[in-house]
Each structure stands twice: as C-alpha cells, then as structure tokens.
Amino acid sequence: xxxxxxxxxxxxxxxxEAADVRRRVETMEHLLERSFxxxxxxxxxxLDVVLNLIPGIGTSxxxxxxxxxxxxxxxxxxxxxxxARMAGNVGFDWLLGLIPWVGAIPDFFFRSNTRNLRIIKxxxxxxHPSTVVIHQD
Numbered sequence: 726x727x728x729x730x731x732x733x734x735x736x737x738x739x740x741x742e743a744a745d746v747r748r749r750v751e752t753m754e755h756l757l758e759r760s761f762x763x764x765x766x767x768x769x770x771x772l773d774v775v776l777n778l779i780p781g782i783g784t785s786x787x788x789x790x791x792x793x794x795x796x797x798x799x800x801x802x803x804x805x806x807x808x809a810r811m812a813g814n815v816g817f818d819w820l821l822g823l824i825p826w827v828g829a830i831p832d833f834f835f836r837s838n839t840r841n842l843r844i845i846k847x848x849x850x851x852x853h854p855s856t857v858v859i860h861q862d
Contacts, residue, residue, distance in 0.1 A: 784822030
C-alpha cells in the first residue's frame with residue numbers, strides 16, 4: 726500500500742457518529758471512483774475500473790467494496806428503500822462488470838459508488854446537518 730493511502734487510512738475515524746460515517750464513505754467512494762486520472766485525459770478513475778480488468782474475481786471484489794457503503798447506510802438507520810436502491814446500483818454495476826474486459830467501460834458512465842454516496846449525503850444532510858462539510862477547492 727502506498728504511504729499516502731496508508732496515512733489516509735490511519736486518519737479515518739472509527740466511530741459510529743454520522744460525521745465519522747460520512748468521512749469513511751467519502752473516502753471509499755474516492756478510492757473506488759476517483760483515485761487517479763487517466764494520463765492525457767481529465768477522466769478520473771478508481772479501483773473499481775482497475776478491478777474490472779480482472780475477469781470475474783475483480784468485479785466481485787469491487788462489488789463487495791461497494792456494498793460496504795450500503796452497510797454503512799444501514800448502520801445510519803437509512804430507509805430500506807434507499808438501501809435497496811443502493812444495493813441495486815452495486816448489483817447493476819456488478820452485472821455490467823461480468824462482461825470480460827468490456828465491463829470496465831460502463832464504469833466510466835455508471836458510477837454506482839458515486840450514486841450511492843449521493844444517496845447517503847442526502848440522508849446525512851437532512852437528518853444530521855452538522856456533518857455537512859464545505860469543501861474549498
């Protein structure tokens with residue numbers, strides 16, 4: 726593991742508070758969807774796309790990592806309908822990824838982890854407004 730990733734992992738909060746959950750799911754989404762840019766382009770990709778290049782196993786590992794966000798949503802007490810929608814996003818991404826080599830292409834367009842993060846953030850913003858973070862770029 727690169728030292729930067731190791732340092733980031735050490736800084737992640739382990740608590741059950743909503744703010745801690747928010748930081749963990751944002752970090753997971755970043756790892757899976759936006760870890761680096763494709764050289765020569767401005768297209769961000771993450772571990773999810775890289776894992777899809779490993780037929781069968783990689784897709785399942787990526788789906789398991791994506792389901793972690795769904796598990797965190799369940800622990801937040803989010804509605805079952807939102808959790809089912811998140812699981813559906815991961816399942817659809819998993820099915821697309823089962824197509825050897827070609828399955829990585831839809832990940833550029835259907836980013837299940839980004840969609841799931843958006844669902845979690847909507848819930849947190851409504852029910853735990855103190856967790857809202859204003860990012861300055």
